[in-house]
Amino acid sequence: MKEDGGSAYLPQIDARYWTHIRNFVRAAVVDAAPSTAYSERELYAAATPLTLWAWQTAAMPLERDVIFAISTIERFIGVGLTNYGSKASRNTLRSRLLRISEALLDAPLAPPVLRPLGGSDPSPPYTARDVVTLKSWAIAQTTHERRSNAEALLALGLGAGLSGREIVNLRIGDINADDHGVLIRVRGDRSRVVPVLREWERALAARVDPGQTETWAFREQHAGANRNLITDFVSRAEGKIRLQARRMHATWVVQHLEAGTPLIPLMRAAGLQSPEALDRFFKFVREPDSGYYRNALRDAVATPR
Numbered sequence: 672m673k674e675d676g677g678s679a680y681l682p683q684i685d686a687r688y689w690t691h692i693r694n695f696v697r698a699a700v701v702d703a704a705p706s707t708a709y710s711e712r713e714l715y716a717a718a719t720p721l722t723l724w725a726w727q728t729a730a731m732p733l734e735r736d737v738i739f740a741i742s743t744i745e746r747f748i749g750v751g752l753t754n755y756g757s758k759a760s761r762n763t764l765r766s767r768l769l770r771i772s773e774a775l776l777d778a779p780l781a782p783p784v785l786r787p788l789g790g791s792d793p794s795p796p797y798t799a800r801d802v803v804t805l806k807s808w809a810i811a812q813t814t815h816e817r818r819s820n821a822e823a824l825l826a827l828g829l830g831a832g833l834s835g836r837e838i839v840n841l842r843i844g845d846i847n848a849d850d851h852g853v854l855i856r857v858r859g860d861r862s863r864v865v866p867v868l869r870e871w872e873r874a875l876a877a878r879v880d881p882g883q884t885e886t887w888a889f890r891e892q893h894a895g896a897n898r899n900l901i902t903d904f905v906s907r908a909e910g911k912i913r914l915q916a917r918r919m920h921a922t923w924v925v926q927h928l929e930a931g932t933p934l935i936p937l938m939r940a941a942g943l944q945s946p947e948a949l950d951r952f953f954k955f956v957r958e959p960d961s962g963y964y965r966n967a968l969r970d971a972v973a974t975p976r
Contacts, residue, residue: 674694680715682725690724691860695733699775706774709767718799724751730861730949732834738934741773750947794915795921796955803830808910810922817908822874823889824901828919831855831872832941839893839900848876861942869924921952928956931967 697721701798702713707714725738726730747766750846753971782875796806809821816900845856853867853875867875878888887893893900897914905914927937934946943949 678721680712680719682715682719684719687860688723688727689719690718691853692726692733695738696722699735699739699771702772707767707770709856712820713767714771717764717772719765721747721750721768728942728943728945730834732836735775739768739775741769744768744772746951750950778791794921794923796952797829797918802922803913805829805912808908808912808914811910813909817875819878820890820904821908823878824904824914825919826867826871826874827855827889827915829922830868830875831865832917832920832923833857833865834920835901837861838889841888842884843878843880843886844886846875846879846888847954848872848879849884857942863939863942865940868923921955924952925955928952929959946971 672890696715696718699712699718701968703718704711704714706713709717721744722733723737724880725743726733728751729743729746744765748761752761754762805825809818809825811909812818824838827833827841833841833855837859840859841855841857845858847854847856852869853872855865855867857863857876859867875888880886890900890904901914905912924937925942928949934949937949938944938946941948
């Protein structure tokens with residue numbers, strides 16, 4: 672590895688985004704550099720756009736085994752660099768990213784020739800039977816507090832599509848219930864307002880308390896900054912289930928796609944900047960019957976401007 676002052680690297684991206692991903696990128700470059708022939712600056716120039724795209728556009732968590740997975744790299748090269756130089760330039764960038772992946776994840780060498788890229792592999796959504804099982808699990812908790820938290824957890828994941836981190840960071844004051852339903856205000860880097868699916872409104876409306884606006888919405892007494900809070904809660908709960916925030920999010924996305932939710936509102940509610948982040952979920956969406964397909968296209972009416 673060549674030393675060239677890569678730690679002073681400053682990319683030409685929005686400063687807010689760089690502030691959020693900087694430490695993740697720097698740690699990855701520092702750890703990977705000794706195992707590659709590239710300079711730190713060359714690795715920064717590859718790792719930064721990948722991380723930005725995966726986090727900002729594809730809504731992936733800042734985790735090495737996700738960001739630097741070969742499937743993520745190939746999808747980034749295939750659909751995230753449509754305006755990026757020549758095929759040779761993309762191949763160069765891809766080569767650097769694969770070396771980072773090998774260094775950090777002990778990943779096997781990928782084929783040297785670019786091949787058609789599919790979507791990265793999202794967690795599969797829960798089936799209707801799975802959701803019934805999850806609801807039964809929540810009701811079966813042995814105390815009111817645990818039942819309330821279990822129901823809130825399902826409502827925030829299956830009813831609003833929040834990530835694990837967003838569920839853990841949500842406050843009671845971020846939940847608003849009125850005659851038109853329940854809205855969740857998500858703070859942070861993907862700040863947005865999410866309307867909750869009707870069937871999950873009750874569990875969240877019950878938690879609204881004007882006197883407890885700064886109380887955590889899930890597990891009221893937790894100390895904060897515990898990324899394993901959901902896993903700990905599920906592991907200690909009555910009844911053994913396999914509950915993952917990613918699968919709840921996938922279930923929420925697929926339900927909206929199958930219901931025909933308009934694209935722009937869905938993107939806004941999911942905190943996405945580009946519709947391509949939804950591509951990887953389409954393999955889970957059931958094909959509508961021919962009558963629905965025809966009527967949907969025939970009866971489409973634009974909102975008056």
